[in-house]
Amino acid sequence: DQQVKQNSPSLSVQEGRISILNCDYTNSMFDYFLWYKKYPAEGPTFLISISSIKDKNEDGRFTVFLNKSAKHLSLHIVPSQPGDSAVYFCAASARQKVTFGTGTKLQVIP
Amino acid sequence: GAVVSQHPSWVICKSGTSVKIECRSLDFQATTMFWYRQFPKQSLMLMATSNEGSKATYEQGVEKDKFLINHASLTLSTLTVTSAHPEDSSFYICSARDSKRRRLEQFFGPGTRLTVL
Numbered sequence: 253d254q255q256v257k258q259n260s261p262s263l264s265v266q267e268g269r270i271s272i273l274n275c276d277y278t279n280s281m282f283d284y285f286l287w288y289k290k291y292p293a294e295g296p297t298f299l300i301s302i303s304s305i306k307d308k309n310e311d312g313r314f315t316v317f318l319n320k321s322a323k324h325l326s327l328h329i330v331p332s333q334p335g336d337s338a339v340y341f342c343a344a345s346a347r348q349k350v351t352f353g354t355g356t357k358l359q360v361i362p
Numbered sequence: 363g364a365v366v367s368q369h370p371s372w373v374i375c376k377s378g379t380s381v382k383i384e385c386r387s388l389d390f391q392a393t394t395m396f397w398y399r400q401f402p403k404q405s406l407m408l409m410a411t412s413n414e415g416s417k418a419t420y421e422q423g424v425e426k427d428k429f430l431i432n433h434a435s436l437t438l439s440t441l442t443v444t445s446a447h448p449e450d451s452s453f454y455i456c457s458a459r460d461s462k463r464r465r466l467e468q469f470f471g472p473g474t475r476l477t478v479l
């Protein structure tokens with residue numbers, strides 16, 4: 253049972269445009285959400301997070317939006333840069349345990 | 363800051379042998395460390411949660427006698443894959459949580475690629 257889903261396995265975006273990565277979850281007990289970025293053969297690196305009491309959190313080019321009623325969160329990257337090309341995992345937490353989604357491979361085309 | 367290292371970065375072993383993977387937090391103390399496994403094109407699968415000075419908590423379906431975890435100090439956790447078989451070949455990643463940092467943020471190691479022949 254995949255509690256955290258990223259339905260788009262891949263996404264291609266032109267440099268300078270907006271990248272929108274989506275994530276859906278099923279467990280209403282999740283109260284904290286995170287996005288990680290991962291390059292091949294490396295461990296994930298933390299990008300941005302959001303608590304369930306908020307609906308938006310912004311950090312530079314990265315913004316995470318949370319829609320609790322829809323159990324949906326998204327990561328916006330504006331403007332997209334070639335160095336953003338990587339696999340992005342969303343993650344959700346309940347009671348200190350973190351569950352990861354399946355990842356979306358983002359390719360930013362110069 | 364918040365660097366996590368893993369050793370070795372890759373290992374090839376024969377079927378039936380045991381392999382130990384080390385995870386170290388280099389510049390912070392980690393009372394909790396996590397071990398994940400990633401199959402190609404799949405998500406990170408949490409195998410176990412390792413707490414310093416106590417027994418690890420294994421996720422459902424993970425054999426604790428096969429994947430031995432020891433968290434002997436605040437900066438080191440080890441995963442030993444015992445009697446390895448080809449199906450154990452995978453990418454193993456550890457992470458550590460610094461209780462002084464942002465809530466629930468985990469810092470990941472670079473991973474260890476295990477190939478069992």
